[in-house]
Amino acid sequence: xxxxxxxxxxxxxxxxxxxYAVCQAKRAVMLRMLVDTGATYTMIPRRAALALGLDPIxxxxxxxxxxxxxxxxVPLLRVPIFRCVGLELRNLKVACHDLPAESAVEGLxxxxxxQHVEPFRQxxxxxxSFLVHE
Amino acid sequence: MYRRTTQPIEAIRRRYTREWLLIAIDEMDDATTxxxxxxxxxxxxxxxxxxxxxxxxxxxxxxVTYSEDRPPKGYAVAF
Numbered sequence: 251x252x253x254x255x256x257x258x259x260x261x262x263x264x265x266x267x268x269x270y271a272v273c274q275a276k277r278a279v280m281l282r283m284l285v286d287t288g289a290t291y292t293m294i295p296r297r298a299a300l301a302l303g304l305d306p307i308x309x310x311x312x313x314x315x316x317x318x319x320x321x322x323x324v325p326l327l328r329v330p331i332f333r334c335v336g337l338e339l340r341n342l343k344v345a346c347h348d349l350p351a352e353s354a355v356e357g358l359x360x361x362x363x364x365q366h367v368e369p370f371r372q373x374x375x376x377x378x379s380f381l382v383h384e
Numbered sequence: 385m386y387r388r389t390t391q392p393i394e395a396i397r398r399r400y401t402r403e404w405l406l407i408a409i410d411e412m413d414d415a416t417t418x419x420x421x422x423x424x425x426x427x428x429x430x431x432x433x434x435x436x437x438x439x440x441x442x443x444x445x446x447x448v449t450y451s452e453d454r455p456p457k458g459y460a461v462a463f
Contacts (some may be wrong), residue, residue: 262461265453270417272445279438280409280419280447286463297435298448318462328462333417349463350403351431358463 271334277301281356289360291345299346306346390421400451403427404434408443
């Protein structure tokens with residue numbers, strides 16, 4: 251007999267897409283980040299950058315980022331050492347922007363990191379035949 | 385008072401509901417960058433308070449994390 255309970259909404263994202271990352275500059279900070287294949291850059295919060303000894307206000311470059319609801323201009327900083335999902339990347343460019351507290355994560359793991367992750371590259375290859383090519 | 389002894393990270397997270405946590409990491413799995421054990425430095429419903437503590441702490445590797453795995457029930461995301 252079919253269940254009469256109301257269907258539950260899906261979770262906002264699976265917990266398996268949340269990873270830990272270590273950012274290191276003058277100091278080191280560890281953050282929980284969401285894997286986001288729709289994000290160009292990896293994103294960290296402004297005050298995490300300050301804790302690392304990086305100054306978002308003094309950033310050489312600000313870039314426009316297209317979010318779900320607006321275009322935001324955010325500082326682009328270089329993190330000297332970035333460790334995540336078994337990778338260690340040097341001088342990684344990260345966007346500096348605060349996600350809403352409700353998001354339950356502190357940052358986004360974007361394509362600038364994911365392009366180095368073999369399972370993600372395999373995923374891209376497996377989709378190749380379905381992709382729209384110019 | 386916070387416990388001075390090191391504890392599993394997941395045990396610390398489970399003790400709190402919808403709070404932001406600042407934890408000094410003592411042990412980490414380097415292969416996966418997963419924190420294993422640490423000491424709780426601060427907890428708050430207000431994320432800004434945790435960042436205030438982060439800017440003051442002398443811990444070698446502080447972790448900022450939320451006690452929950454996901455956003456509140458019923459929320460969806462589009463970043």
